[in-house]
Amino acid sequence: MNIGIIGIGYWGPNLVRNFYNNPKCKKLKVSDLRPGRLEYIKNLFPDISVTANPNELLEDKEIDAIVIATPVTTHKSLALDALRNKKHVFIEKPLTDNYDDACELVDFAKAREKIIAVGHIFQFASSVTAIKNFINEGKPGELFHFNSQRINLGPPHASINVVWDLAPHDLSILLYLFDEYPNKINAFGESRWWNGITDNAHIFMEFPSKRTAHIHISWLSSNKTRKIMLFCSNGNFEYDETKNEDDRVIFYDKGVDNRINHKESEKTKLQYGVGEITKLILPKGEPLALEVDTFLDSIKYNMEPRNNGEIGKEVVRILEIASSAIKEKVYA
Numbered sequence: 001m002n003i004g005i006i007g008i009g010y011w012g013p014n015l016v017r018n019f020y021n022n023p024k025c026k027k028l029k030v031s032d033l034r035p036g037r038l039e040y041i042k043n044l045f046p047d048i049s050v051t052a053n054p055n056e057l058l059e060d061k062e063i064d065a066i067v068i069a070t071p072v073t074t075h076k077s078l079a080l081d082a083l084r085n086k087k088h089v090f091i092e093k094p095l096t097d098n099y100d101d102a103c104e105l106v107d108f109a110k111a112r113e114k115i116i117a118v119g120h121i122f123q124f125a126s127s128v129t130a131i132k133n134f135i136n137e138g139k140p141g142e143l144f145h146f147n148s149q150r151i152n153l154g155p156p157h158a159s160i161n162v163v164w165d166l167a168p169h170d171l172s173i174l175l176y177l178f179d180e181y182p183n184k185i186n187a188f189g190e191s192r193w194w195n196g197i198t199d200n201a202h203i204f205m206e207f208p209s210k211r212t213a214h215i216h217i218s219w220l221s222s223n224k225t226r227k228i229m230l231f232c233s234n235g236n237f238e239y240d241e242t243k244n245e246d247d248r249v250i251f252y253d254k255g256v257d258n259r260i261n262h263k264e265s266e267k268t269k270l271q272y273g274v275g276e277i278t279k280l281i282l283p284k285g286e287p288l289a290l291e292v293d294t295f296l297d298s299i300k301y302n303m304e305p306r307n308n309g310e311i312g313k314e315v316v317r318i319l320e321i322a323s324s325a326i327k328e329k330v331y332a
């Protein structure tokens, strides 16, 4: 397959490297409006052709798919152009900056029978795969609550708020693990350091199955934290992305023991069951390499990837509702 990549700023070069290293990708062409970025890529990969004009990629009949790693405000128009030119598209997260555009894009691709994949890299993280597999094996039981914290200092420049910057990662993990979409969404947010731009926020969700979720995202923490807790009927997961592989995902098979048949008179006394602690073994492989490979396979075999347009759309819907809930409250 021949691939065109548009946008090689901060994130794009990672995509270039992974497509370049994938044997299913035959020819690679890249474009950026900034000549310096093209020189940078040319130095790293002399055999890749580069151009400052993205139309050269969009209109190239030999190119099968376009990868878009530009700022979110440009995603829709570039993706529509690619689809009009009969290309499949891989669009970096978030899919678009509003829900209407996300729906239009997904419908447009469907009508043309083209694949849309969204750069939800964490759907390919080995930790998330290990959790998903462990859940499917049945030991954790019923899932109750997802709680995540993605906080750090930053960003160096703020063109979007912390919700749109950081929450897509947690949302894509959450929707992938729960395999359903929330029917109640609320949010709290404030602007402390970035005049008028939300830099600390909490998103709350409830799902049709009555599961709940809480995501905390912030640019106010000097301590980079990437933590997810998942509470289930038979125990709970702790996933800390900053820990080394052996300790990254732990399942605690313990909690308030409601599985014992207590006598009615003893029910007020809580019993804490101390069970096994399982450190999950994580599958090997770089998440981005797997994400790229899945995209190429989804084109080859005409299959929806797990990071498809529907989940991309849903992430945007939640981001939009959360942002407007925050705006209405104005905690600045």
Ligand SMILES: NC(=O)c1ccc[n+]([C@@H]2O[C@H](COP(=O)([O-])OP(=O)(O)OC[C@H]3O[C@@H](n4cnc5c(N)ncnc54)[C@H](O)[C@@H]3O)[C@@H](O)[C@H]2O)c1
Pocket: 006, 007, 008, 009, 010, 011, 012, 031, 032, 033, 034, 037, 054, 068, 069, 070, 071, 072, 074, 092, 093, 094, 119, 120, 121
């Ligand atoms: N998956 C991840 O973990 C991850 C991480 C970082 C960023 N991203 C996403 O990647 C995308 C890009 O983010 P970034 O931080 O690399 O931004 P960036 O600003 O560093 O780079 C964007 C590049 O796109 C180029 N560009 C803009 N419009 C263009 C056009 N019409 N044609 C050609 N080039 C164009 C710019 O010149 C720039 O070099 C965003 O959607 C962002 O959310 C994803």
